[in-house]
Amino acid sequence: MNAVLSPPPEASPDAPPRLRAMRVGDVSAVLAVEVRAYSYPWSRGNFIDSLAAGYLADVLVDEEGAVLGYFLALPGAGELHLLNVTVAPEHQCCGLGRRLMQALHGHGQRLGLHTVFLEVRASNLRARALYARLGYAEVGLRRAYYPATPRREDAIIMRRCPPLADADRLDMDRPEVNRPDVD
């Protein structure tokens, strides 16, 4: 059979799931994801306080408005500190975590806050791999930072620095250079 297949339609940047600012009215839906994603989840108060303080916070929602993921970050002096990035367990490993992180970086660029810090559990290999692929380097350790059983767990501190103009030019001139896969 000679079926003629038409090419798939171009994905629009506004196509679902789409990102928008998190609102207080989202907190119950966000919390429902949070308690499924973590053994030690944030409380409702943590989210409410972060929004009241004006932290950067976005949600990723599907066409029905259901929350698939979110992030919250603290803008500081010249840098962003990522406080929480989460994808609903049933939607993990589909690229949504990467999309949330790229949105965070977009906010940072608009605000002129190019350096991003975060802490991640030493055992969270998926998150550490994602951050490394996005250009984060491991720059420190906070011992016994996170609650865990039978004993507290270390945090790895990671940092993403602004790309150096010279390094960018070098990479463009030499495509064989192995660049981190940053947006």
Ligand SMILES: CC(C)(COP(=O)(O)OP(=O)(O)OC[C@H]1O[C@@H](n2cnc3c(N)ncnc32)[C@H](O)[C@@H]1OP(=O)(O)O)[C@@H](O)C(=O)NCCC(=O)NCCS
């Ligand atoms: C960490 C988290 C946000 C990542 O989101 P995600 O949607 O699952 O991630 P993505 O699908 O965008 O994929 C991330 C990358 O990790 C890779 N990956 C997936 N599972 C992995 C694993 N078990 N080990 C190593 N790498 C893995 C993917 O291949 C992908 O790499 P690529 O973009 O180069 O293909 C999400 O898994 C999550 O919410 N986890 C629970 C909460 C959490 O740990 N948050 C982070 C706290 S610091």
